[in-house]
Amino acid sequence: MDTDADFDPGGNSINTQRKHALQKAKELGVDVVDECVEPGNSAVTIAKRPVFRQMLKRITEQRDVDCVIIYMRSRVFRNYIDAAITKRQLEQFGVKLVSTKENFGDGDMAEAMEAVTDVFNWLAVRQSGEDVKTKMANKARNGGTITRTPVGYLNTIELVDDRRVRTVAVDAVRGPFIRLAFELYATGEYTVEEVAQELYDRGLRMPRNARHPEERGISTNRLHVVLRDDYYCGWITHEGEKYKGRHTPLVPQDLFDRVQEIADSRNNARERRRVHHHELKGSLFCGSCRRRRGEQRRMIVQHATNRNGDVYRYLFCNGRFDHICELPYVPIEQVEEAVEDHYATVRFTPEFISAMRSHLTAMVDEQQTTTKLLQAQLTKQLRALDTKESNLIDLAADGGLPQGKIKAKLRDITKQRDRLTTRLHDVDEDLSTGAEIIETCLQLLQDPQALYRRCNDQQRRRLNQALFEALYIDEDLDGNVRVGHKLKEPFNALHAAQSQHQAPTGPPQAPATLQAVLPAPKRQSAPPQPGTGAGLQLTGAALVGGPWKVPGSNELLMVGDTGFEPVTSSV
Numbered sequence: 001m002d003t004d005a006d007f008d009p010g011g012n013s014i015n016t017q018r019k020h021a022l023q024k025a026k027e028l029g030v031d032v033v034d035e036c037v038e039p040g041n042s043a044v045t046i047a048k049r050p051v052f053r054q055m056l057k058r059i060t061e062q063r064d065v066d067c068v069i070i071y072m073r074s075r076v077f078r079n080y081i082d083a084a085i086t087k088r089q090l091e092q093f094g095v096k097l098v099s100t101k102e103n104f105g106d107g108d109m110a111e112a113m114e115a116v117t118d119v120f121n122w123l124a125v126r127q128s129g130e131d132v133k134t135k136m137a138n139k140a141r142n143g144g145t146i147t148r149t150p151v152g153y154l155n156t157i158e159l160v161d162d163r164r165v166r167t168v169a170v171d172a173v174r175g176p177f178i179r180l181a182f183e184l185y186a187t188g189e190y191t192v193e194e195v196a197q198e199l200y201d202r203g204l205r206m207p208r209n210a211r212h213p214e215e216r217g218i219s220t221n222r223l224h225v226v227l228r229d230d231y232y233c234g235w236i237t238h239e240g241e242k243y244k245g246r247h248t249p250l251v252p253q254d255l256f257d258r259v260q261e262i263a264d265s266r267n268n269a270r271e272r273r274r275v276h277h278h279e280l281k282g283s284l285f286c287g288s289c290r291r292r293r294g295e296q297r298r299m300i301v302q303h304a305t306n307r308n309g310d311v312y313r314y315l316f317c318n319g320r321f322d323h324i325c326e327l328p329y330v331p332i333e334q335v336e337e338a339v340e341d342h343y344a345t346v347r348f349t350p351e352f353i354s355a356m357r358s359h360l361t362a363m364v365d366e367q368q369t370t371t372k373l374l375q376a377q378l379t380k381q382l383r384a385l386d387t388k389e390s391n392l393i394d395l396a397a398d399g400g401l402p403q404g405k406i407k408a409k410l411r412d413i414t415k416q417r418d419r420l421t422t423r424l425h426d427v428d429e430d431l432s433t434g435a436e437i438i439e440t441c442l443q444l445l446q447d448p449q450a451l452y453r454r455c456n457d458q459q460r461r462r463l464n465q466a467l468f469e470a471l472y473i474d475e476d477l478d479g480n481v482r483v484g485h486k487l488k489e490p491f492n493a494l495h496a497a498q499s500q501h502q503a504p505t506g507p508p509q510a511p512a513t514l515q516a517v518l519p520a521p522k523r524q525s526a527p528p529q530p531g532t533g534a535g536l537q538l539t540g541a542a543l544v545g546g547p548w549k550v551p552g553s554n555e556l557l558m559v560g561d562t563g564f565e566p567v568t569s570s571v
Contacts, residue, residue, distance in 0.1 A: 140238035152178035287474030
């Protein structure tokens with residue numbers, strides 16, 4: 001279609017077919033009453049070819065056509081079923097289908113040849129499609145772009161060794177705007193709608209086309225797709241598999257990941273900022289519905305305006321729409337104060353933090369002895385490789401070994417060093433990751449109320465979603481706002497450990513979520529006593545292993561080591 005577009009807007013292919021069709025009409029001595037052009041459509045059925053269906057409709061309504069001239073049957077019919085149905089429809093109105101390149105004549109043999117040709121055309125289309133599919137998959141595995149490029153990139157053609165190669169280049173005009181979109185959204189201060197408007201104000205305009213000839217910015221729906229597309233950070237997706245692309249990334253991976261975190265947090269909270277935005281939206285649930293019926297219902301923000309134009313902000317349960325919730329409308333200011341006060345109830349005591357750090361340090365030192373030994377061994381091997389490399393360089397200087405052998409050995413040493421360095425880096429990461437996470441949690445809840453007060457609205461929203469599965473709003477008998485919560489892991493497990501640490505009597509019990517992922521405890525001569533740190537050690541080991549990766553609960557395990565069954569000799 002694009003070839004010779006400067007000579008004919010339809011391109012060389014359409015121009016060629018038109019010339020042959022007009023020549024055939026002249027040979028037949030017929031007048032051309034209409035021309036139907038459907039460029040660039042590779043649909044395999046007539047149902048997906050609107051211009052072709054419009055032509056058939058015109059024939060049936062106006063009935064001023066004696067024949068339909070086509071270039072080739074393979075250019076019109078992609079399968080033999082459509083060919084047979086169309087032929088029957090045209091025969092009902094006395095219309096003959098004429099091909100400029102194929103002349104089958106008349107009679108039964110001619111019709112049989114037409115049918116055989118249509119079958120072979122259908123087979124060729126299927127085989128060509130499978131061939132293209134296989135080659136496209138191979139191109140994707142090699143990092144090539146197999147579809148039209150998204151906004152911010154351009155499909156281009158380059159000369160490589162005198163060969164025309166289709167490739168992808170960054171759009172110098174729109175590419176910087178796409179990166180800006182990621183940067184703005186990553187701040188957490190913009191919605192997608194606001195980012196789209198900001199890009200338009202700064203000059204982003206989408207390409208004009210037949211459907212949209214007017215000047216326009218990027219739509220909100222398309223920007224949603226852009227911000228979720230990892231093509232922009234260098235990946236190709238084909239049939240559910242990810243491959244590293246050869247195109248130039250527009251955004252770094254860490255920026256893309258930050259955008260996904262913000263988008264996920266808003267989706268997880270089902271936050272809708274189109275009408276009334278508030279940092280507590282998505283985190284608040286109705287405590288009354290939970291207490292009375294065990295239902296999880298969200299709190300909704302409403303702005304009410306009186307006759308003087310004064311605006312009052314309220315929170316209410318969506319159960320009021322169904323007339324099943326008794327919780328009245330609650331002023332947002334009261335909820336804000338109650339949530340801020342509630343943060344003081346989830347803090348860790350200094351005694352627990354000190355004890356947890358002490359037991360955590362002892363546990364990490366004990367459990368990572370083997371890892372530290374591996375680290376020492378890897379370091380020793382790296383030193384040995386350095387010595388071996390120095391000896392080879394000395395031999396190369398003296399000419400004691402052939403240069404080819406020395407180069408091969410040096411390449412092997414380089415590969416071994418890279419592999420050992422990677423393993424050593426992984427070991428260093430393993431030594432610190434689990435302990436750092438727990439230490440971060442201890443610091444975060446050392447004084448969470450003061451931290452919450454220092455945060456801005458966006459930071460408060462993310463802090464709420466990081467700490468709590470839900471915040472429950474209810475009223476007490478005096479009409480005061482009361483806040484309950486369900487903590488996320490690992491905060492829930494740590495709070496359970498703190499409760500065990502403070503328990504006055506009875507052996508400490510591990511949280512149910514931790515008990516499920518921990519190995520069976522070692523035999524003990526006597527059950528652990530409150531305050532001895534046994535519960536803390538159990539929780540610390542579980543947290544380093546990562547139990548927060550599964551959903552948790554606030555409930556403590558109420559069954560001992562023996563379970564419900566009677567004690568046997570093996571317990």
